[in-house]
Amino acid sequence: MTETTITTPSWVQALDKYVASKPIEDVAADLGLKPEEIIMLVANENPNGMSSKVKEAVATAALNLNRYPDADAYHLQKAIAERYGVSQDWVVIGSGSSELLGLAAETVLSEGTTAIYPQYSFSLYPMVARLCGAETIEIPSTGDFNADLDAMADAVDERTRLIFLTNPNNPTGTYLAEKDILDFLDKIPPTVMVLFDEAYVEFLEPALRCDSMEIVRLHPNVMVARTFSKAYGLAGARVGYGIAQPGLLSMLNRVRHPFNVNDLSQIAALAALQDQEFVEKTLEVNRKGI
Ligand SMILES: Cc1ncc(COP(=O)(O)O)c(C=O)c1O
Structure with a gap:
């Protein structure tokens, strides 16, 4: 070579x-x-494969690909906004939530800045941060493999621009209690972006989930990232979404390429969002471990 x-x-x-x-x-x-x-x-x-409703929607849409997709994934963005009771400018659609992690990094990081993330978390966090020339700080986990929120807050200094937090976590399967997350966020300066990665949130029992929309309402520096890759069975379509206040998203949308999510993927995700029965079946299979 x-x-x-x-x-x-x-x-x-x-x-x-x-x-x-x-x-x-x-x-x-x-x-x-x-x-x-x-x-x-x-x-x-x-x-469990994917929803049969998605298969039908994609088969029809595949016959009409001469136009560019909607640059903001308008219909999907609207459906997600309605589901979570926020207005449409609080929602951004990404090519998988991975793209959103990268966009968050590109929006706030540069040489001389740092990003903080917990040990035993998604391998993409340090990758996207280093790609922006930033340094990364990995914070050792607690004895029970969870994020050490106190140590993460203590590590914040004037160079910190981005913190990654996952709930529930991959690969450890641990989760964080809402009160601990709220206490943590209260300690983080509003100038530091917090990427709250909820790729697996559907797999948490509802009683254990935190009110992420309320977190976003309270904290203009937080973006929640979710995905259609896991519970919705659409990993191959590459669709994720972020929810944050419009001020933060107006910056992130300057970095995002227009037409970042193709037509078939937008249509697949919209159909998947409307098929909660498929998600419920997935959760049931997951709970039983079959
Ligand atoms: C914690 C976590 N976040 C984000 C992602 C990215 O998922 P996707 O880009 O498919 O939405 C993954 C994928 O495995 C993950 O484990």
Whole structure:
């Protein structure tokens, strides 16, 4: 392999490429198995397939792809806003919630700034932060593998611009109590963005979930990020959404590429949002562990 002669920032040179798992067919061939004999757990995908309503919606939409998609995913954005009782300018749609994590980083981070995240959390947090030239600070977890909120708050200084917090957490499966989250947020300066990642929130029993919409109403520096990849079974469509106050989103939307979510994915997510029966079935299967 020849080395490139192009000039790249030092922080790009220091990054490693994200290593995704091999296609299941290749893994099966390596192991001398059939693909259907393998249970893939690596990406927390939905084992129940996807909603049949999504299949119908996408099949129809696939016949009409001559137009660009709506640049803001208008219909999906509206449906999510209605579901959570916020106005549409509180909602941003991303190509997976991963894109939203990256956009949050690009919006607030640069060389000389830092991002804080808990140990044993999603590997993308330090990646997207370092990509912006920022330094990352990993805060050791508590003895029971949860985020150490006190230590995270103590680590904030004048260089801090972004904090990642996950609830419930991947990969530990731990969750944070609402009171602890509220106490934590009260300690964070309003100049620091908090990305509250709720990719798995549907899997928490309702009594254990915190009122994230109230958190966003109280804290103009917080963005909640959720995804259609897990409970809704749409990992392949790459759709996630963020909810935050319009001031924060007006900055983030300057960084976001228009047309970032393709037409089929917008339509798939809208149909998935309207099929709560599928989500309930997923949660039931997950609860039983079958
Ligand atoms: C904690 C957490 N956040 C975010 C994501 C990103 O999901 P997606 O980009 O598919 O929405 C994942 C994916 O595994 C995750 O585990």
